[in-house]
Amino acid sequence: MELYELTVHELSDLIKEKKVSTVEVTKSFLDRIEKIDSKVGSYLSVLGEDAVKRAMEVQEKIDKGEAKSPLSGIPVAIKDNICTEGIKTTCASKMLHNFVPPYNATVTKKLLSDNAVIIGKLNMDEFAMGGSTENSFFKPTKNPWDLERVPGGSSGGSAAAVAANLTAFALGSDTGGSIRQPASFCGVVGMKPTYGAVSRFGLVAFASSLDQIGPLTKDVTDCAMVLNCITGYDPMDSTSAKVEYPDYTKALVNDVKGLKIGIPKEYMGEGLNSEVREAVLKAVEVLKELGAQCEEFSLPLTEYAIPAYYIISSAEASSNLARYDGIKYGYRAEKFTDLLDLYKQTRSEGFGTEVKRRIMIGTYALSSGYYDAYYKKALQLRTLIKKGFDEAFQKYDVILGPTAPTTAYKLGEKVNNPLEMYLGDIYTVSVNIAGLPGLVVPCGFDSNGLPIGLQLIGKPFDESTLLRVGFTFEQNTDYNKRARIGGEL
């Protein structure tokens, strides 16, 4: 077995036992990127020599006994909307094609202080808007399972890189499903933590009240290990939660006996691909056999989640992205006549179609005379959707359902149909609207051999129960093992 095929915890053990050096590990991934990534297109920047140098420094620390974190020497790649000091952070946009932040995101700092080795920055939909990574200004990323297909998005680069063994683990961001849907499409484990559990400082904002950084990993154990590193209160983020953060690896227990799991019938109805439905139902049977109590229930307002999401996220985006005006950094149009024209030309040329579409939707929704009809209504819906989950969680420990209505679709298939693309977010957006944690684990394959992801939704700050269910499911099925075939590429 190659080093790049191993999980974080496997690599961590080998490094700790001095069976491999951090440099060997890093080089193993860098070589594979060199060989394979031209096909997958998951990276926007690769830190070759810098990563090796960093791995050497970490090895020295390990040898001196100064690097105790299990992530010491583990290669990580980061979605390109998370700031990395001195390393380009482009958001896959022409607007920031040359932007090098002079600061680190809090998660970047945490990874570095845990001695992880950053090996590169990952492709995404421009400013995290999209579900296929086709909205990248630079290039589309392909699904390692079928290079004709999309990896999902917006964290498509992150999911594809983990699936294709191009990194040991990755960070992504999830505003409406951007970690979970690509995890589902690529057959990896992805977690959107509770809103406030991971600092957003240094995450280039798309929709501030919905954005959350999370891990994409090869298995649930890795997910727990990365959560241990990146969660925590951050005084630099006012929306960061001051709560006790547990040791998530303690949740890795092979037991779901007595857990109450609810399946929203609205998640299993019309619009859901039958092969996905079957895989989810099969997963329910597995969990039942393992002693969980599973039942269907009704989660009303599910149909309103998409309109509410697109209004709130676009409204916030229209304001968050206004700073890209060609004045201070990033792209500036070459030709303009005056200040207003500078703004117009820069923003017309610097943003892609989907980003412009969202800015327009959001600007409209906040405009005087429309605010009450759109934005205010959406906020009211948000309250009601939250309430619906609160009520459900009085009865259930975990809510279970599909992640996306389909498996990975073909590149170009939905590019000209944004509405259809938006409807693909139906099972994921509510989780962001309600600020809940959501975990996706592989739960089967369709007739084309494409992976299907099971979504587990938890109570606020109860990532542990999700990890427990995910871990138990992983231990008692072979989907995860079957999903780790990226090496065939």
Add this chain to the structure above:
Amino acid sequence: MNKIPTTIKGQESEVSYNMEYEVVIGLEVHAELSTKSKIYCSCTTEFGGEPNTHACPICTGMPGVLPVLNKKVVEYAVRAGLATNCHIAEYSKQDRKNYFYPDLPKAFQTSQYDLPLCSNGYIDIEVDGKQKRIGITRIHIEEDAGKLMHDEWDTASLIDYNRCGVPLIEIVTEPDMRSAQEVKVFLENLKAILQYIDVSDCKMQEGSLRADINLSVRPVGQKELGTRTEMKNLNSFKAIVRAIEGEAQRQIEVLESGGTVIQETRRWDDVKGMSYAMRSKEEAHDYRYFPEPDLMPIIVDEKWKQEIKDSLPELPEARKKRYISEYGLPEYDASILTGSKALADFFEDAVKNTDNAKAVSNWIMGDLLRTLKEKEMEAEQIPFPGEYLAKLVTLIDKGTISGTIAKKVFEKMFNQGKDPEVIVKEEGLEVVSDESALVAVVKKVLENNPQSVADYKSGKEKAFGFLVGQAMKETKGKANPQMINKILREELEK
């Protein structure tokens, strides 16, 4: 009701109107808070500094950064609210005001929209001996923008982000003012209050206090408000007074000539004494306010509010009343003294060291204010402590120096910042009370002025005064005048 002046400075002709008009004015006042650090980051708020040296990724709105509210800003705004009799909201929030301009790096200003921190307050003012209550609609917190510099390069404008993120409070009044004079007094009172409670230094020339004026006119007796204009770019009390008078006359002339006032924003050009239309209501920005999702609601609980209330110092109005009752000062003097915190503090520093408050007040009202005015200095810049003024008063009261000498000592105190006792000692300015010395002086004066002696003896009392003057002159003003009087009489009667 105040009539519009029928002439305006700089205009020759007298104007008379068909109707009598009333001017209605409300203000939007921005005051920079004197917190050490900015509202959402730890950069210094210090004025000046090389361009863009008081700026960081947060206040320049770089990608991915987040704001964290400076608690002091809330505290200062609540102080201002309490000092102006406002209701303090237990729950308020911050909102984004979206517009594009290069001095606003995030392309939105974080402000407060529908739930401000303070509301429903008032300040009492007194104009022409009449009390009037001016309503404060609201006070909210927001961030300042940067500064554009257009003149340094030919082909480009430069931006200085030092001021970006400096905390402001915006104070919005009810349309309760009816004249430029009322506005001036209101602003003076407001400025004094903000200085007293130490939340803003209110330096208009540095832009730390700025006022926008909403003004309309209506025929006297009409209930409905006329169409208003908003005037910006006012950076001195004088400019404000001129702008109000100018804009009121402009609006009246529009109405008198059968036209209608257009709701618009106007820019006052103080040099030309004219206002110019900047943008009409139709062109007004749609700011697309919405709640700032990066910041949590502001909670001011009863306990915190009480703590802030308890920490408030005595306010100008209360201080003025105390000066009248405690020191027996005339109302006019008391209101001048308390009009500036620095001056009032100086006064109190002085009266701690003497019982003669009246004399201290007279010195401040007279020589001190006159000297400050001559030297174009502010009360903050008085070059000696109040204690010195008390010493000067004591020197006079004890008869150590004469009133004439005291004026000279005061001048030296002001120019050199020296202790008056030291000045008197160093320069030997003590009153001469040595009888034998003074007898010698008097004898000399009588010898040198035989004509005046003869005049006196022939009954001309005037000549006595002349001789006293000569004796004082001889001693360079240092002689004890009572003793000179006595000795002179004795010698002349001999």
